[in-house]
Amino acid sequence: MAEEPEQAEGGEGPLSLLRSREPSSRRLVVPSSWLSPPGSLPSELGVWFPGLEELDVSGAGLSALGPEVLGLGRLHTLLAKNNRLGGRGSLPKGLPGSPLGRALRTLNLSGNRFAQLPETLLGLRGLRSLSLGSNRLQSIPAAIQGLSSLEFLYLGGNFITSVPPELANLPSLSYLVLCDNKIQSIPPQLAQLHSLRSLSLHNNLLTYLPREILNLVHLEELSLRGNPLVVRFVRDLTYNPPSLQELAGRTIKTRNVPYVPSDLPGNLLRYLSLASNCPNPKCGGVYFDSCVRQIKFVDFCGKYRVPLMHYLCSPECSSPCSSASQSSNSQSESDSEDEAIVAARRMQKVLLG
Numbered sequence: 001m002a003e004e005p006e007q008a009e010g011g012e013g014p015l016s017l018l019r020s021r022e023p024s025s026r027r028l029v030v031p032s033s034w035l036s037p038p039g040s041l042p043s044e045l046g047v048w049f050p051g052l053e054e055l056d057v058s059g060a061g062l063s064a065l066g067p068e069v070l071g072l073g074r075l076h077t078l079l080a081k082n083n084r085l086g087g088r089g090s091l092p093k094g095l096p097g098s099p100l101g102r103a104l105r106t107l108n109l110s111g112n113r114f115a116q117l118p119e120t121l122l123g124l125r126g127l128r129s130l131s132l133g134s135n136r137l138q139s140i141p142a143a144i145q146g147l148s149s150l151e152f153l154y155l156g157g158n159f160i161t162s163v164p165p166e167l168a169n170l171p172s173l174s175y176l177v178l179c180d181n182k183i184q185s186i187p188p189q190l191a192q193l194h195s196l197r198s199l200s201l202h203n204n205l206l207t208y209l210p211r212e213i214l215n216l217v218h219l220e221e222l223s224l225r226g227n228p229l230v231v232r233f234v235r236d237l238t239y240n241p242p243s244l245q246e247l248a249g250r251t252i253k254t255r256n257v258p259y260v261p262s263d264l265p266g267n268l269l270r271y272l273s274l275a276s277n278c279p280n281p282k283c284g285g286v287y288f289d290s291c292v293r294q295i296k297f298v299d300f301c302g303k304y305r306v307p308l309m310h311y312l313c314s315p316e317c318s319s320p321c322s323s324a325s326q327s328s329n330s331q332s333e334s335d336s337e338d339e340a341i342v343a344a345r346r347m348q349k350v351l352l353g
Helices: 014-019 099-103 119-123 142-146 165-169 188-192 211-215 244-254 266-272 323-344
Strands: 027-029 054-056 077-079 106-108 129-131 152-154 175-177 198-200 221-223 292-300 304-312 349-351
Touching (some): 142 165, 211 304, 244 266
Parallel strands (some): 027 054, 077 106, 106 129, 152 175, 198 221, 221 349
């Protein structure tokens, strides 16, 4: 049960009330009326409550969490929502290596004023749940991949415009909330989040999803409402002609030209290893940097048509030049679409409206 604030008796001040709590308390809710001076926690907090496991200072008007919390070596849950945190010195130095940093599993800093994800949080290797919703974040740092134990990440209600591919290096991430931002695209690397069960992307600027998202075999909920891809689909995409290097690389790969490492410089060997197979089963071609981006409309749950990004090696794979090739390509597109529909049925819940 949460500790309820008491009325001061006999002229007791707020610090006296806070100190009067049982030192064996495992959960403590600290309202703003208990803080003196306002905006900061008492320096003796760790001395008064050495066994504290959950601390809720939400809505307390805090402008900083200082060194007073670092000694709380049993604190696994810290809720500091709806405060004034976000300025310089809002979080204590040395947090990752402190007793608190090693014990902390759940941290909620939603409803504050952070313009960027604090670097001191990126060293909390044992953190499982991180909430920074309704702040002023404009980006997600690539270093977030260091939070290797993270299972729940809430970044909704910010000003984020892009998602770094390094986010895919969080092996335990099950719930990812990126709604109510300004995100225009999702990196295909997110398909590596094999533990992901829920992905919230509603109210962003998405016009398509990468085809690789169908590889999220454990995904149960995908929220897409309020994106342009739901109300209007992208149809016009450009194609840049391949370079001479790409044409040569394609020829080597498609004709199986034999070569050994001593035949080529190291940079060309690496280049040839990056060949991607064209998904058109009737083509058999490859591409490196130059490809045709095409929108494929895939059925989700047999009801909604969602545009996924599809990459082909040349315009001929999607723009036939003759009736014969049209028949062949029509069949190949149908085959690949059937495969996509089967994969899409792994989704149990798709929220589009």
